[in-house]
Amino acid sequence: MPSRSTVLTSARSSMAALARDKRGNTLAIIAASLIPLAGMVGGGVDLSRMYIVKTRLQHACDAGALAGRKQMGGGTWAFNSYAARTAAERFFDANIQASPYGAASVTRSFTESAGKVTGTASATLPMTLMRVLGKTTETLSVTCDAEMRLPNTDVMFVLDTTGSMGSKAVSTDSQTKMQALKSAVKCFYEIVARLDTAENCAGGAPSGGTSSTVQIRFGFMPYATNVNVGKLLPTSFIADSWPYQSREAQFTTSTSTTWTQGSATETGSPNIQQGSTSGWSTISTTYDVTSSWCSSQVPPDGEINYTGSPSTQNYQEGSGNPRTTTWETQQDGWRYEYRASYRSSDDRCRIQRRSRDVVVTRYWTRTDTGTETTTQTFNRWRYAQITHNISGLKNGTSWNNSVSLPIGYQGAARSLTWDGCIEERQTVSQSSYSPIPSGAKDLDIDLVPNSGDPSTLWGPALPGAIFARDVQYYWSELDRNEALTTADYYNNVPYYCPEEAKKLQSWPTASTFESYVDGLTPNGNTYHDIGLLWGARFISPTGIFRSENEYTSQGGEIERHLIFMTDGEACTGDTDYAAYGFPWLDRRTTDPSSAPTGGCLTTGTITQQVNARTQAICTAVKNKNITLWVIWFGASSTTIEGMMQSCATPGRYFAARNATDLQNTFRSIADQISQLRLTR
Known part of the structure; x- marks a missing residue:
């Protein structure tokens, strides 16, 4: 057996040889790096797991916030036992596994403030190979939110305020159609403007309003036989003289x-x-x-x-x-x-x-x-189409409320009040207005009046100036001829002027919005064309209010919506003093060689003109990139509903049979206009 000293000497020799051998060094280095290398590989694996789990958490959080905000609609977070929060939590749960990639303790929480739903979520993920470095778990957290964020938006309401709106849609309704309309419009405002009215709307009371960086405007065009827009126009848009079916005094002249x-x-x-x-x-x-x-x-x-x-x-x-x-x-x-x-x-x-x-x-x-x-002594009246000077209504750039015309006793001046309704500008009579003829300047939505061209101007509706010849008991073609007589003829023709329209404007105070809507009153027959025509004029970005409508004050683009609601088919009368004058005598929209007839749905030459013009205006509106929503409020009617559906932008027609349907319809439109968008 070798001695102890011999063994030690041999070992020293071997170690010295190993130190001089490069293969031995590599083996040592590899052995020494195994531990940190294992940590690095494990870290990459765990980081990938962390990224995937956090992405899943974010997706689930976003889905929950969106679902909660959508469920909330125009209402409140606490409505219906916090149904919106429940929806948010369910959508979160549905979009993440119970233990994603081994994560544990998954939590989520959703809250609401000023209409914005905010969510937070977290999960604890156990580490794998990183344990060798002492890291056993990692807590991952995400946040999310969602709100109804409108683009710059204009909404023009064209609302039927005719006499039939004073009745109920169905006997089981507790409200008249007008009352139901007022309620639905206020609730629409709550959803879009995010401001609470006194109306008891489904979904609870909103709060917070809309962002100050977003322009939200509403306008109104109530209509019946006419529209009340005259005093909202520049004075240069109204003629200084206008032809009326009226009278003028004739005198005997003597000189002394x-x-x-x-x-x-x-x-x-x-x-x-x-x-x-x-x-x-x-x-x-x-x-x-x-x-x-x-x-x-x-x-x-x-x-x-x-x-x-x-x-x-x-x-x-x-x-x-x-x-x-x-x-x-x-x-x-x-x-x-x-x-x-x-x-x-x-x-x-x-x-x-x-x-x-x-x-x-x-x-x-x-x-x-x-x-x-020179002395003039009253001799007789001449009843005919008389051109009266009505420039007295103008007071510089503002309006007077009355004008004096020489139609009083034996030609004396009589003061006539002007409420703001108008007579339309030049038109032509055709069976179809597809395309709109150049002579029908009334159907040109964007034509700006030119004071040098009377055919482009409008006139004030003055029922007090209208005398219906000798037609108190029956009509005759002879009554269209001018009459020379000392008799005082009929001077109380049927006339209905609705509430004054409102141009597109912001309504930052809910009470002001409510006050206007509450002032709408049902009265008169139904002339869809005049309401839709002026609603289009008031929202058009390229017409008479271009400077106000084309862009926001900051130069931003605007999305435009025209909501046209009616409860009935067109109903006209040959004695209705409306936007095209006194139909029996003026015959501006019908064949002047034959007597015009009124009626409803499709009966009567005046009604047929209203329907034809309405369809032409519907097409013109849609061609201007304005979303045209049409709501039919009433019992089923195949003919009129077919016309209304063809009027609307595709997919934007609704039929409401009762008051509840009407409110749901307006709510649905409001939800669609209020686009749901993630804000984080």
């Missing part, structure tokens, strides 16, 4: 002259014509006088007294103005002649007198100035 007299001036010398002479008579005898003295006692011959104003004998006036008036005056009297006789024998002086009958003629002239006065 009042003369102002000048000063009378005597011309020439008086003409004295002497008549018979009386005998001489002694008037005095004087003695003891001289001859010269006697001669001095003879007075001059007596003259006729010419005092007093000149009389008007042989009166003669000149022509023209001023005029010269000449005349002569005659005065009768006595002229006295005297003589003196001197007798020298006794120095006696005798004075004698005799008288003569004379006529004195004097001549005068005077220049008179005349003032002519």
Whole structure:
């Protein structure tokens, strides 16, 4: 056996050899790096697991937030025992495994504030190979939120406010159709504007409003036989004169002259014509006088007294103005002649007198100035289409509420109040308006009026100016002729003007919105075309309100929605004073050679025109990239519902049979307009 020293020496030799051998070094290095290498590989595996689990948590959190916000709709988080929170939790659970990739303690929590649903989720993931480095678990957390975030949005309500809206849709409804409409519109506002009204809407009360960076505007176009838009337009859009089926007074004219007299001036010398002479008579005898003295006692011959104003004998006036008036005056009297006789024998002086009958003629002239006065006396009325000056409604860039027209008693001025309804501009009568003819300027949504072209202007509706000729009891074609008479004809034609429309505007105060909606009143017949036409004008980005509608004040794009709701088919009357005048006499939309007829659905030439024009306007609206929502509110009607469905943007037609249906319909539209978007 080798000795101990021999073994040690051999070992030292082996180790020295190993130290000098490179293969031995590599083996040692590999052995030393196995532990950190295992940690690095394990870290990559665990990091991948962490990424996958966190992604799954995020997806589940997002799904829950979206589901919760959608369930919440326009209501509140706590509504129906926190149904929205329950929906959020269920969707989270459905989108993640109970123990994803071995994770444990998965938690989720969803809350709401100002309409935004916020979620947090976490999970604890056990580590695998990283345990060798002392890392046994990792807690992963995510957050998410979702809210109804509208784009810049304009909503124009075109609402039927005709008389039938005052009745119930079905006998089981507790509200009239008008009451149901008001409720539905307020709840629509709650969903879109995120502001609470006094209405008891399904889903609870909203709060928080919309983002200040988003423009949300609502406009209203109530309609019946007409629309009330006139005072919302610039004064230059309304004509200064307009033809009405009215009357004008005809007068008998007489002229009189009042003369102002000048000063009378005597011309020439008086003409004295002497008549018979009386005998001489002694008037005095004087003695003891001289001859010269006697001669001095003879007075001059007596003259006729010419005092007093000149009389008007042989009166003669000149022509023209001023005029010269000449005349002569005659005065009768006595002229006295005297003589003196001197007798020298006794120095006696005798004075004698005799008288003569004379006529004195004097001549005068005077220049008179005349003032002519023309007097008109009422003679009769002319009943016809009369063009009246209505410029008195304008007060610079603002409006007066009344205008005076000479249609009162015997042609006196009568003040007529203007409520704001209008008469449409130039149109043509055709059976179809596809395409819209160039002459139908009323159907051109975007045509901006030109004060130099009267065919592009609108006129004010003035029912007080309308006289229906002699048609109080029956109609006749003869009644279309103008009438000349002293009679006062019918001046109370059927007329209905709805609540004034509202241009697109923000409604930051719910009470203001409510107050306007509550003011809507049912009255009048149904003319869909005029309501839809003006609703389109008020929302169009390229028309009369382009400067207000094309972009937001910050230059942002706008999504546009027109909601057209009606409870009935078109119903017209040949005596309705509406947007196209007095139909029986004006015949602007119907054949002027035959009597127009009213009716409902498709009966009557006026009704057929309303339907044709409505379809043309529907097409024009859709061609402007405006989403046209149409709601039919009432019992099923195949014909009218077919027309309404073809009017709407595809997929945007709804039929509501009762008050509950109507509110659900408006709610559905509001939810679709309010696009659900993730904000984180």
